[in-house]
Amino acid sequence: MRYDVIVVGAGHAGCEAALACSRMGKKTLLITININNIADMPCNPSIGGSAKGIVVREIDALGGEMGRNADKTLLQIKMLNSSKGPAVRSLRSQADKVTYKKEMLKTLEATPNLIIKEAIVADILVEDNKITGITTEDKETILCDACILTTGTYLKADILVGDSRTPEGPHGEKRANFLSNNLAKLGFKLLRLKTGTPPRIERSSIDFSELKKEDGDDEKLTFSFDNITYYDYKNQVPCYLTYTNEKTHKIIMDNLNKSAMYGGFYETLGIGPRYCPSIEDKVVRFKDKERHQLFLEPESMYYDDIYLQGFSTSMPHDVQEDMVHSLKGLEHAKILKYAYAIEYDAIDPLQLKPSLETKIIENLFTAGQINGTSGYEEAAGQGIIAGINASLKLDNKEPLILSRSDAYIGVLIDDLVTKGTIEPYRLLTSRAEFRLLLRSDNADLRLSKKAYEVGLLSxxxxxxxxxxxxxxxxxxxxxxxxxxxxxxxxxxxxxxxxxxxxxxxxxxxxxxxxxxxxxxxxxxxxxxxxxxxxxxxAEKMIRLGKKQIPDDIDYSKVDNLATEAKQKLEKIRPRTIDQATRISGVNPSDIAILMVYLKRHYNE
Amino acid sequence: MNDTIVAISTALGEGAISIIRVSGDDAINIVNPLFKGKDLNKVKSHTINYGHIIYKGEIIDEVLLSIMKAPKTYTKEDVIEINTHGSIAVVNKIMEILLLSGCRMAEPGEFTKRAFLNGRIDLTESEGVMDLINSETELTRKMAINQISGKVSKLITDLREKIIALISNIEVNIDYPEYEDIEVITISKIKNEVKIMKEKLLEILKLSEDGKTLKDGIKTIILGKPNVGKSSLLNALLEEEKAIVTDVKGTTRDIVEGNIILGGVKLNLIDTAGVRESNDIVEKIGIEKSLNLIDDAELVLLVLDASEDLSEEDKFLLDKTKDKKRIVIMNKTDLSYNNSYDKDIIKISAKNNIGIEDIKEKIKEVFNVGSFLSKNLMFFTNARQIALLKSAIESLEEVEKGINEEKEIDMIEIDLKLVWEKLGDIIGANYTEELIDDLFSRFCLGK
CATH class of the missing domain: 1.10.10 (Arc Repressor Mutant, subunit A)
Incomplete structure (x- = not known):
């Protein structure tokens, strides 16, 4: 069997990538470990949020699925920062985890050119530094012209709770044992990252009467520019608010040595995100703070779990029980799933081109958490770009590269491939220097024409x-x-x-x-x-962005470059002069020398 | 890369003329509105044009302006060279205006860098140019960085810390809007802080300007009893340099008789002749006014009569000005010499134009002009910093405007960030580090 494109992993990145490819006419195979977990939300039951909501709008403007799928399945939606300026307004929704998966699967199955297959990919096949196919753990070989890896947190995943470390993916899923090692053999530098998720509580065991209710906005809102509302805005499902207290903090401090993250059980631990600290992190680092805010978010209408946002922890189960029971409204709460931390392999995103094609292996693309990001929206945003660019590549066309003044997705990818990351990367409004141009309201005006031109937008x-x-x-x-x-x-x-x-x-x-x-x-x-x-x-930046650096440039031949600049430029291989200016360790004089070199040797 | 840069390309101060060079895409657009003379858009390339530099209705200087359009120029960009009279004050003023009008201060060596970038010269050539001009640059670079005294630098650092605290709080409010425990920064909360910041910045601005009296000219009064020859001295001084450059907006308190450029230093001469002087009574109102002028003056030229001994009034004035920067001048040396006062004095005959040179030298000595002139970048960075400071204040005024118009906090924050960046530029917090290791940083300004 031979495909144009194989997408490995069917999370948010994989779904967008597979849909983009098949919609652009590529015969596409989407491989997942478990078909029932396609488009799963293993962490918070929410799509959107500050900056992320704008990414969802951008995905929709590009002809992607996330916005539409969220619209179909949302339980609650609101516009964040509505009292602030238009630049920082962003949609945030609670999505139903069950229907979200179901709707996405429906869409995937109904899409021509797209086949879904259950398997675990063990290796990729490479000839002359070009991808030719994959092999599965069941020793099956499938050939392809391009491949997109969207493996999420499944590469050699370990679940950490207290002092236990279990080699498995989220929800006790199987992990991919071999793929990351094989990528390392091909020359990829791996990162070990970590993230966590809070406990899930049984809805009926919570006393909501004393808790503050958080409703959605009292108007019809949609992520998608289709503007179709599927929900009853007068009848949204609320979230609730509770707080940690002195007692909670005491339990945490007393048991700190039992936490997987604080207990020192492991010598090498993945690096966790600063913006999403565990509750023990918060309590230790902000000792003066009397309380921390926690949100109770519904996961689905089809089961009883309430997600306890802000309470991620790697404490053992018995301590988690005590911690949860110290919270107001949760005195008699029943924990349905304990919080855990997860560690996984990712690749250093500096090994990627802005098209998300890897520099080492031609026609191999990566998107999502494998690139060191965190978040469904960040993953989906990369997924659609990887899908578009894999398809364009097979058609021998120039890649679609969004600049920092085009889209948050542009900011995200530029940050990844230019600066790299050492912790799971999350988009923040403050990362966008042109946020006034990158608004929720104008995502279609910014991007839809581009998507139409590449053949993705209807x-x-x-x-x-x-x-x-x-x-x-x-x-x-x-x-x-x-x-x-x-x-x-x-x-x-x-x-x-x-x-x-x-x-x-x-x-x-x-x-x-x-x-x-x-x-x-x-x-x-x-x-x-x-x-x-x-x-x-933005124009200043765009001007420099037009000055391209040829792919075949040999930095060792550029005289007078500082050694550090030479190494960094060689490693990152920026596509434009503008991108080169953002590399740390590359000084203005190096840029100058580089520009003169280009002018001489490429007549540019 | 093609923004418009400006620098003084001659040594500042002593020379008969100074040349300010502007290079970049907008060179003509920026200079044209400031130039009263021919329309620079219409004149031919490589021509010299006579006219005046005008700013806000005020004539700054009479200039010759060379206009050279791309590509046949040193930088291969549009270049304008403004030939001004060589006074520090005038040159600094023009620099400041250009910076406020949209030019950016050239980094050390940037003209050469552009020539290099635009393919005009190659690296070896530019190294050669560097060798020619780098004799003073290591010093000047250091000076540019160390120029601001620790005190002002600290004030700015503190202000930046306050601003960044506000900015990061606002950013947190944006990125985590649902977290109710985090303090929400509102317009009313920053209003007062912005006001205080602006006051501080204005104060720093005043300090910087005060500290560099040479920039706006030295407030100089000629003091002495009646008929001692103040007017003759004034006239002699005014004639000494033909350039009566401008009228400075005089305050109601100071009656500025004229500005003169003396040895590269600008003096704002303040006439005290209008002050009623009486031989007998010290209590008179006129004297009080005179005393006020003394308090304000940055330089006192105290004139004594060589032909008479010290009068009570002379003694009084000598005592009154003993803590000021002053030059005691013995006039009428052409007449009989009966004055017994023999401390550090300059002997002149204003009527016969004798000894005026000595006054000039003395003024340079008193204000340590020699050391300023030998390290010319100091004035240069001074103009740069003052322009940046003013620009930061302008951005802060934008913040205030936003507050008054009740714009959203995240919009106001955009300007607040600019204030932060500009203040960072002043103390070199943004890019100094990068530039120090920079190959081109070894270049002096201009060529």
């Missing part, structure tokens, strides 16, 4: 985009014609005032404009000064 969606752009233009013109003699200005200028809202002038317009069109025009005017500033900065 005609219907493209037509919708073109129409939206046309309407924005019309409205921009129209507001110039509506004047306010008493203020000596037109609506276009008047809108700049903070108190002026475009919706108050709808009766003055010649036609009914879409809500989204009104929103774009209002934001463009209200924040014009800020947006201009950001655009100017």
């Amino acid at each position: 005609q219907g969606r493209y037509d919708k985009l073109v129409n939206k752009e046309k309407e924005i233009e019309e409205l921009e013109e129209e507001i110039k014609t509506i004047t306010f003699p008493q203020y000596k200005c037109n609506l276009s200028e008047y809108l700049k005032r903070p108190e002026v809202k475009i919706v108050d002038y709808l009766d003055k317009f010649s036609k009914k404009y879409d809500k989204e069109v009104l929103e774009q025009v209002e934001i463009n005017h209200k924040y014009e000064g800020y947006i201009q500033k950001a655009k100017k900065e």
Whole structure:
């Protein structure tokens, strides 16, 4: 059997990658360890969040599935930061873990060119530094022209609870024992990373009466630009809020030596993320803090688990019992699943090109946690890019590379391949220097045209985009014609005032404009000064981004480069001068020397 | 890479003229509005044009302006060279205006770097250029970095720490909006802090400017009893340098008679002639006003009459100015010499233009001008820092504007970040480290 593309792993990255490939006409095989765990959410039952919600919008704008799938399955949704500026607004939802998987599987199965197979991949086959296929642990060989590894946390995964270390993946799944070792043999540098998940509590054992309720927003919201709502916004499932207390903290401090992370049971431990510390981390590091906030989030309507966000721990089970029971509302709580930490292999993302193709093996792509990231959205964002670029590569076309001023996905991938990571990487708003350009509201305007050009976005969606752009233009013109003699200005200028809202002038317009069109025009005017500033900065970067560095450059031949710069440039092999400027240890003079070298030898 | 850079390409101070060089895509766009003369967009390349540098309606200097359009220039970019009168104050003022108008201070050696980057010269050639000019650069580089006194530097560091605390808190609010235990930074919370910061920055600005009196000119009063020859001295001084450069906005308190450039140093001469002087009564209001002027003055030229012995008034003024930077001048040496005061004095005859040179030398000595001039970068970085400081204050005003317009906190934070970055530039927190190891850092400014 031979496929155009094999996708290894069917988590959030794998699903997007496989869908992108098959939708772009590639005969695609999606391999998973367990078909029932496709698009699983092993950690929080949530899609979106600050910055991440924008990534979901971007995935949707690119023709991906995550936004649509979340819309179909959400229990609750809200717009974060709605009281702040448009740049930082972002959607966050609670998604039903059961239906999320089911809906995604349905979509995958209904997609032409896409085959799903259960297996564990043991090795990849390489000839002349080019991928030719994979072999499974059952010794089956499957050939392909391109392969995308989206193995999540399954590479040599270990589950850590207290002093126990069990070689298995999340939910007691089998782990992939051989693949990472074989990747190392091919020359990949591996990282060992760690992440954790909190306990799940039985809903009926929690006393919610004393806890603060957290509802969704009282309006229809969707991730997808399809704008189809599948949920009853008047009837959303709430989350609840509780806090740790003195008693909890005492239990933790008294038992610190029993924690897998603090107990010193293992000599080498994976590196965990700073932004997602375990509760013992929080208590130790922020001793002055009297309490820590915990969210109780529903996992599904089809089973009884409540996810205790903020309470991830690697304490042994008996200590976890005591800790949970010290919490208000959870005095008699029944733990259905204990918290655990998981350690897994990843590859150093500096070994990737911005297209997410590996530098060592041609036509081999990687996406998601294998690249050192954390988060469903980050994974899916890479997945769709890897899928698009694997397909483009097979068609001998230039890869789709999103810049830092195009998309959060661009920021994410640029950070990974330029700076690398030592901890599971999470997107944050503060990582985006052009966040004012990378808004939730304009993801389609930023990206959909690109997706259409590579052949992923549907005609219907493209037509919708073109129409939206046309309407924005019309409205921009129209507001110039509506004047306010008493203020000596037109609506276009008047809108700049903070108190002026475009919706108050709808009766003055010649036609009914879409809500989204009104929103774009209002934001463009209200924040014009800020947006201009950001655009100017972005242009500088884009100018340098146009200066390409040829793939075949031999840095050892570039005289006068500092040794450190030479090593870093050789290792990272930046694609453009702009990317090179962000590599630590590469100084402006090195850039200068490099540019002159390029001009000389490549006439650029 | 192609932003527009500026630097002083001649040694600052003494020379008859100084040349300020601007290079980059926007060179003409930036300089044109500041230049009163021919429209620079219309003049031919490689021409010299006469006119004035004007800023906010004020004539800064009479200049000759060479315009050289790309690519046949040193940097292969549009280049403008402004030939100004050689005074430190004027050159610094023009630099500051250019920086505020959108130029960036050239890094050490950046013109050469651009020539190199744009393929005008190769590395060996640029190394050669470097050898020619690097005699003073190690010193000047160090000076540029160490220039700010520890005190100001510390003030700025403290301010930056305050700002970064605000910024990171706002970022946490953005990234973790659901965490209710984290303090939420609101407009009203930062309003006061921003106000205090601005006051601090304005104070630092004032300090920097005060500390470098040479920048705006030295507030100089000519003091003495009636008929001692103050006016003659004033005239002699004014004639000494033909350049009566500008009128500085005089405050209501100071009546500025004129600005002169003396040995590369600008003096703002303040006339005290209007002050009523009476031979007898010290209590008169006029004297009080005179005393105020003394307090304010940065330099006192105290004129005595060589033909008479010290009067009560002379003694009073000598005593009153004993803690000031002052130069005691004995005028009318052409007449009989009866004055018994023989401390450190300069003997002149203003009427016959004798001894004016000596005053000039003395002023340079008093203000230690020699050492400033020999390390010219100091003024240069000074202009840079002051421009950055002003620019930081401007960004802070944008923050205030945002607050007043009740913009969202995350929008306001964008400008707050700019303040932080600009303050970082002043103390070299952002890129100094990188630049020090930089090959091109061994270049002096300009060529």
